Amino acid sequence: MDSKIEPRVGTAFDREMMQRCLTLARRALGRTAPNPLVGAVVVQDGKIVGEGFHPGAGQPHAEVFALKAAGDRAQGATVYVSLEPCNHYGRTPPCTEALIAAGVAKVVVGMVDPNPLVAGGGVARLRSAGIEVVVGVEEADCRQLNEGFIHRMVYQRPFGIFKYAMTLDGKIATTSGHSAWITNPAAREEVQQLRIACDAIIVGGNTVRIDNPRLTIRQIDAPNPLRVVMSRTLDLPTTAHLWQTETVSTLVMTQAGANPDMQMLLRDRGVEILELDSLTPTAAMAHLYQRGCLSVLWECGGTLAAEAIAQGTVQKIFAFIAPKIIGGSTAPTPVGDLGFTQMTQAITLERVQWRTVGSDCLMEGYLPSRESGVGSRESGDKGDKGEES
Ligand SMILES: Nc1nc(O)c(N)c(N[C@@H]2O[C@H](COP(=O)(O)O)[C@@H](O)[C@H]2O)n1
Ligand SMILES: [Zn+2]
Numbered sequence: 001m002d003s004k005i006e007p008r009v010g011t012a013f014d015r016e017m018m019q020r021c022l023t024l025a026r027r028a029l030g031r032t033a034p035n036p037l038v039g040a041v042v043v044q045d046g047k048i049v050g051e052g053f054h055p056g057a058g059q060p061h062a063e064v065f066a067l068k069a070a071g072d073r074a075q076g077a078t079v080y081v082s083l084e085p086c087n088h089y090g091r092t093p094p095c096t097e098a099l100i101a102a103g104v105a106k107v108v109v110g111m112v113d114p115n116p117l118v119a120g121g122g123v124a125r126l127r128s129a130g131i132e133v134v135v136g137v138e139e140a141d142c143r144q145l146n147e148g149f150i151h152r153m154v155y156q157r158p159f160g161i162f163k164y165a166m167t168l169d170g171k172i173a174t175t176s177g178h179s180a181w182i183t184n185p186a187a188r189e190e191v192q193q194l195r196i197a198c199d200a201i202i203v204g205g206n207t208v209r210i211d212n213p214r215l216t217i218r219q220i221d222a223p224n225p226l227r228v229v230m231s232r233t234l235d236l237p238t239t240a241h242l243w244q245t246e247t248v249s250t251l252v253m254t255q256a257g258a259n260p261d262m263q264m265l266l267r268d269r270g271v272e273i274l275e276l277d278s279l280t281p282t283a284a285m286a287h288l289y290q291r292g293c294l295s296v297l298w299e300c301g302g303t304l305a306a307e308a309i310a311q312g313t314v315q316k317i318f319a320f321i322a323p324k325i326i327g328g329s330t331a332p333t334p335v336g337d338l339g340f341t342q343m344t345q346a347i348t349l350e351r352v353q354w355r356t357v358g359s360d361c362l363m364e365g366y367l368p369s370r371e372s373g374v375g376s377r378e379s380g381d382k383g384d385k386g387e388e389s
Helices: 012-028 062-074 095-102 121-128 139-145 147-155 185-196 205-211 260-268 281-290 302-310
Strands: 039-044 047-053 078-081 106-109 132-135 159-167 200-204 226-230 250-255 272-276 295-298 316-322 350-357 360-366
Touching (some): 012 047, 012 078, 039 062, 047 062, 121 132, 147 159, 159 185, 159 302, 185 350, 200 205, 272 281, 281 302
Parallel strands (some): 159 316, 250 272
Antiparallel strands (some): 316 360, 350 360
């Protein structure tokens, strides 16, 4: 929805405080899975007297940190929090009871918690204790920050993001497979930020063979996502950056019984191996859900990307477009065969945003939900210049 016509909830001060909550919440980007990113502030007489954010699963919630920082000044205060306070015993006790015990007068909530264990119960509990509650301040921004958490809660699957970089003529590499670099340094820095916000990155075997990526975060103290390789054959190089697992973990998903010698070699290097009965994007995402991932970044080639899209495991696309032309009728393109023959079958992205990053363009957009008709295939072909999985 256009933000200009979206009804605004709360005063300008409320919105400013909620934006402060979101800024605080972002400090834990990439560290909270399977929990959400949450920030909270306590305001007394128009001044912030306590702030907090949720640092990660198993640790106290944002509200608890903010109340602790406020101390006695929480009595009669207004608490702003980007996600509805919980009213259940999880790894930590309910925040509703902490807010009630602190004697706060009002709670301003960014969005209702999609967790079925909360889902409005936190708001109801606060109101039943006589606390004034306002819901929906800066809701769109609160939802955007936690789109991975929301998707995970609603669909019991991680939120899938497909990121690629292509030339102006639609290629992701030359005919020889060379692709370093399509985009400019500023765009590559954007990719670093995107990786920090994700819990896992998936590539296929071809990416390991051709690009030998590191898939690491260069920023000191930033979290590294789990690196995941999908390979049916395990026909992979014996030395690769991804097999260096001292500081960042790598998981190789393969087909049951594949290449036992390679499995042993990889295990010796500290790589975790997961054998699946059927190695599909759906199965890979189901496993990553079980591991607690909120957002998963697909950084794969065209064939695996087409499978991932067709199976509904991609919800959002980040496409970098560089003003370069390399030609080549067999040069690989971002998405392999989807089986479409008519333009009417095209997947039209929604909520699309374009911006420039240095000399490159970045398009962010969402795939329509599965109900609107993207076909489902359980396995893709391999053999084009795309990705073996
Ligand atoms: N309001 C709020 N603030 C936080 O800081 C949070 N982490 C949450 N999380 C909600 O509670 C569930 C996790 O509970 P435990 O950490 O296991 O106790 C999480 O799924 C959210 O629903 N909420
Ligand atoms: Zn809580």
